[in-house]
Amino acid sequence: MKDLEKRIKEIEKRNRRVELDKKWETSLFRRFLICVLTYIVVVTYSYIVSKYNNIYFSSLVPVIGFGLSTLSLKLFRKLWEKYNRFNN
16 A cells, blocks of 8 residues: 555656646746847857858857757756746
8 A cells, every 4th residue: 555655646746747847848938048048149159250250150159059058947947946836
């Protein structure tokens, strides 16, 4: 009986985590954050690269913006999760 209760609690815990993942993926905050971070990266990169006119170098803009935005989202997600827990 204890084993069944433990399994049910683990399933409920996983379901809460999956629901939170879905909410994060569709949240306006995440979308806005990706846009802002990408914009900052593109502006900074464009400022630095404006002296060079190399298509291969310039093509790195979207790659770098996307990469940095995904790396920095973990911190913001933790903050978002704390806020979301208080609203549930």
